[in-house]
Amino acid sequence: MGAERLSEQLEQIVLKRIAEDSLVLPTLPSVVTKALEVLKDPDVSFKHVGTIIERDPVLAARLLRAATSAAFAGGTKKVTLPEALTRLGARAVRTLLVEATAQKVFVSRDPKIAESMKRVWQHSVAVATLSRDVLALSGNADSEAAYLAGLLHDVGKPVVASMLLEFERQVTEVYNRPFIDSAEWVTVIGRTHRAVGVALAEKWQMPEQVTRCIRDCAEYDNADRSSLVNIVCFSNSLAKKTGIYAGTIDADEVDALVMIGRSIIGANDEIIKTLTRGLKERVANLYD
């Protein structure tokens, strides 16, 4: 079987599994699921949320660290978990819970894809950060939705990569046949990751606009200029243009997306400079 034919078959297998709802997707940890559930209640007490989250000490430590950072109160004193959650607020807690879970999806023990997935994660954080900032141009303060949409826009990539690793093991070890080369890996991931990402977002019960971004953010939606899809599409192209991406990119297409985005978002040169100033350092410092 030729490599090209194999890559087509792999693509079909991924898409078929999605259609049949038989795709094995990463699940939200039970602590996160439970916490997100209770956070839907606007009157929930953070003491109650804290008792759920403290069952996962690593997650609790991450939230405490976020709450005591300079951004959230000057890091003045040690705080309890409920105090930290109160300081962060429900929206930020929800985002941090999803972010912590999503980051694990991008971690691979397989050296073949580990480094690439780390770079995809850094790219995702850059797109999330930019999306949140680009949203300001519309005067909308719901930055958490923009951040999540940017963060998850490529979440299907590590899932497809893990599936391909498993296929590779079967093809090479069980059937003793050659597998697809790295360029075809990229092609298969490129063709399937959005569908997989949408399936994952639906399973995680992400807001509809976040799911829509994962599905549609490869192109601008000129029927709805202020849509989150356009914000993520522009942020994605800016992150790539700034050099924060994994694998290869089509530089001409990135330039085109930046140029279209300047018009559709209404971003002038000064705004783009402000958006991208120090972005690499900001992203690198977030997850040392």
Add this chain to the structure above:
Amino acid sequence: MATILTVDDSRSVRTIVAKQVKDLGFEVEEAEDGVQGLSKLGEREYDLVLLDVTMPNLDGPGMLAKMREIGNKTPVIMLTSESKRSVVSGVMKIGIADYILKPFKPEELKAKVLSVLQGEGGAEEVLAVSSEPPPAPAEPAARVEAGKQFVDVLVVDDMENVHKKLRAMLPNHVSLNGVTSAQAALQTCRQRVYRVALVDTEIPDVDSAVLAQQLKVLQPHAAFVALALRTTNDVVGEARAQGFDNVLFKPFNQDNVDDFLAQYFDNQDLLSAEENVLKAAPFAGRADRIDKYYTRIGETFNSLLTKVAAACFEDVILDVSAAPTTGDRLAKFLLAAAEQAKQVGIRFSVVGTPELQKILNSYTETKELRFHASVAEAQAAAQA
């Protein structure tokens, strides 16, 4: 005068474009498809082509390709409802200066047409390099965007009392807006231009670093200062790590507020210049800060005097009607100013209150200074 060719199969689009381009003072000609467009380009030279993508007979990319084939390098801005990256990427490879998506705002068309015609090249490489320093604080007169109101200070703090306290400690000529939420901050930053934004680090449910970064997108020239409590931590270091330029500690004290004023509202504000008339701003700080006020005015006077001399004025008129007359500080300053004017060969006149006149007459060194009760009187005397 520059002449622009608009190529679009829609008459209404051509009409709108033509009107807006004419409003900018340029000539405009129209073509309804690529064939007509090429024909027009063959008849005369244009400074810019505004080109649609989808047109009958010969579309925009086709016309652009033929233009470049025959060596026509006229800059082209694509003006289209086509937003597919493959299409735009294709025309970018052939060579366009910029791109405008229909429907467009008149200000976008005007900005991009002017940018290309003024040789800025339209969509140039604008991404910031990581090591690039942050922008300097805004210069109000030069930076105010058209149609936007300029305000000196924005305070973002959920406690309204913070706005009131700071308002009471700032001089009246420093304007201030206060907002209590992130949403309100974003809204006001879309409508106004600020010189300094003060952002509280403890607004409930708000990540102040994120909010500051969002506000920076809307206020690229503003300085960002964190409002924070004094703690044993390195608050200034932490705030700078979060992207703030500085910190103003709460609760406020007049010394810190005066230092803040000195840092972000440069000396030029204390002494303004209109041709050869220099005017001192009122002093609004504490009595024991008067020395600092006169030191700053003195520093500014030096540089403004140089400009007056460079502009070949024979006189400089210094209006100190609003300056404080307590003690001998004003008299000393005027004596030094008169000496500096003499050194650069300019005649020096003072405009002030009757009280100042009495003070100046009481010192041997200052009673000979040319004194006038108004700027008009001083100007008349200078022309006599």
